[in-house]
Amino acid sequence: MTTSHKKGVNPLQALATVRQSPWLDFIRRSFVEDGSLTRLVEDGDVRGVTSNPAIFQKAMGEGTEYDTQIKSVLAHDIISPGALYEKLAVKDIQTAAHILAPLYKSTKARDGFVSLEVSPYLARDEKGTAHEAVRLWNDVSEPNLMIKIPATPESIPAIRQTIAAGINVNVTLIFALSAYKAVVEAWVSGLEELHKKGGDLSRVASVASFFVSRIDGKIDAEIDRRVKAGDKEAEALKALRGKVAIANARIAYVYWQDFVKTDRWKKLEAAGAQPQRLLWASTGTKDKAYSDVLYVDSLIGPDTVNTIPPATMDAFRDHGTVSETLTQDIEGSRHILAEAERLGLNLDGVTATLVDEGVTSFEQAFDLLLGSVAAKQKTLLADKLTDLKTSLPAELGESIKKGLADWQAKGTIRKLWAKDASVWTSGPESKWLKWLDIVDNRLSHLSELESFQAEVKARGFKQVLLLGMGGSSLGPEVLAETFGKHEGYGHLYVLDSTDPQQVATYAGKIDPAETLFIVASKSGSTLEPNIMLAYFYDLARKSLGDKTSAHFVAITDPGSKLEAHAKKAGFWKIFAGEPEIGGRYSILSNFGLVPAAASGIPLKAFLNDALHGVRASDASAPPAENPGVTLGTILGVAATQYGRDKLTIIASPAIASFGAWMEQLVAESTGKHGKGIIPVDGETLAGPARYGKDRLFVYLRLASAHSHEQDEAIKTLIDAGQPVLTITLHNKRQIAQEFFRWELATAVAGAFLGIDPFDQPDVEASKIETRKLTDAYNKTGSLPAEKPFAEHGPFAFFADAANAGALKGSDARSILKAHFDRVKAGDYVGLLAYIERDAATLEWIQHNRLKIRDAKTVATAAEFGPRFLHSTGQAYKGGPDSGVFLQITADDSHDLPVPGENYTFGVVKAAQARGDFDVLAERGRRALRVHIRGSLKDGLALLAQELHAAV
């Protein structure tokens, strides 16, 4: 590193005699902390410091110099890579500012500055730049700071505003005289505005960083190319080699000299303003054929700065020549520029390209820098973060890398966080992105949720029963099943069914007099929660009388029917949902947090875990280091480019319920317009022979309670070349991180699929069909008649004409066989059972799906209605036409009335099954319904037998 070692006045120090200030184009932690910078400043070699993203990238991108600070930040803050970088940079800048402060004072705010650049990502964003300049100025809070702003056309107004705000500005990336003139105008008009406001002009310093060597780099290359090609002007061209950049800079200086003579400037000067000095940047020699001090020696002149990289500084100190070169032979410089023009070297084009390249190269340096910070952060956070390991076939791995590189090059993750709908279809997506901010939002309102939690505890409820569907129930179900019961709080039950047996079972699990009921519905108009509310309110009233409402809490979006009802009925509490968050993205909003509070989950710890997920996937985390973007890219690329669209979810037993939540998120978000990813949850693992080429496996492994059997089975799949993603959670609470990772990943996958991941166009279709049927029931007292196309034993088979036509058979087995013979490679089979979901039926459906998988080597889904209608049902109807469905309905052994309605729970469920089937059929899906008459147990046993024989 550069040091001052010569006795007497060295060339750097001698620059003072020509009123040029040498600044150092370099910074890093060890250099500002070990006394190196202090010595250079005290010796008079260095009178200022500049930094840029490339410089910080070199400083922070390797080694351990910053580790102590990083560790101490991470011990207290949950922070994004971008914010962490900024803390590190700000500390270096402040340390340098302190070292330079005496010089700043002694030169009366003329020298002794240190520059910090606004994010290069904002180079084309006027408002963002102006805002960031003020933010950095306040963060660093040192008078001898200069904020660096690039001279792009978009940033010029921001430069004016920043100067007008009284902030020192280093305008960077200036290559052309025309751009420099615009910079001077922005600076002067900024000062004039400040003056008008009565601001102190004397304190506002500015430099205009004119880049030098890069111009020769480009022009010389063009000269060499033409000479090599035998250009007839070869000699004239060669004469310009290594000359154009210096000539360009000298002419800029002439413009400055003229400007400071104008009345406009004189007025400001009289009011105390200091001139904006030209600063020569990019002054390291790149072409070894030239002197290593070419761009210092040749640009020495009064009232200028040269920011010099360390090696060039050492060289200049050693053998630089101090003489006023800047003002020499101006005519010669004009001639060089005229020659360049005559020879068609297109200086204007070159300088315009250099601005774009300059912005891009700082962006790339920043990408690298943030990538290194993110990687370091991940290493130091260790077990505090969940971890993704991939085992992918080489070709898929390469395509994923390309996908990530594309997101990086286009800055798509920043657009996503900026809620820019062009990431998807430029449709209404921007209105559905509040889940990005909800964790911060909820943390800032934590006291409201914590006092609710304390009140729930104080009231001593023995049970909590949540009534809701899909996005309003699947997340709470994960919380209930993952975290279990907490001391001092009631057991959390989640009911999401219209099956009368299932409703009765849940009614039997609770004592209404000791239960807190949570009715969760974003829209507040969903059929199921409304009739469940009617039922349980009626039930509770029997023991609670006029105190019933005090046991009811609603979570619903403001202005919903449910809100009005809850207000009218005097519910204990009403918690608001966030209208700009769709149901399946709502787990980290009140829809998850209210049941979490009611069941005693420590809220701050849970939200802090989620915040780790949010920060790790922040806009500042480059795609390859960004957990959400990485996962989403894998999902998107595997599905769209490799047909691996069956996302097969394996989870450690203790966190197994996560799959059902994720299933809704992925299926409902991506499955539409004939495209999509089909999640496959809960399929017990088998050997590689059971899987086709349409699978992508994701293994959610809870390190503290993993299953050796699952580990082994996964290893076998990896060895067989199946793509496997292993996500390690170090403790259960980290599902909060995974909630966010999967939300972001799904949104990212949606971008790859080219769909809007926030709508659900086909869910409504079956709701409409269901409504028609329940309305008909209300009018006539029965559902419209329907006729099976075949009846065999306890089974009645129903289908639309097209499906029925394809399913001829003389008995149940042959009908089922005809149906499943339609399954081909790459398809999936869905068993859709509208029966009570209990241990026995879960076992039944699981057993049978595995039989089908093993017989047909296809993915399978095992679903219960109407629950899946609010989840995977969207993809089954709207996604790829690769599903083969067997809908199972049955006579209800008992039915339950719905208070206030003519219809019963059984009628609703039957209408839902029929509505769903009608839409599947209308979409041309391969679907068959089997209705079991009489004993469900016997019917299921027989159906299993026939199914096994049929497949």
Ligand SMILES: O=C(CO)[C@@H](O)[C@H](O)[C@H](O)[C@H](O)COP(=O)(O)O
């Ligand atoms: O502060 C500035 C300019 O204001 C400098 O740090 C400037 O960014 C650097 O001199 C240049 O980026 C270096 O360019 P180069 O030598 O890589 O072409």
Ligand SMILES: O=C[C@H](O)COP(=O)(O)O
């Ligand atoms: O996923 C959402 C379900 O369709 C339920 O909707 P909801 O919360 O408006 O009742």
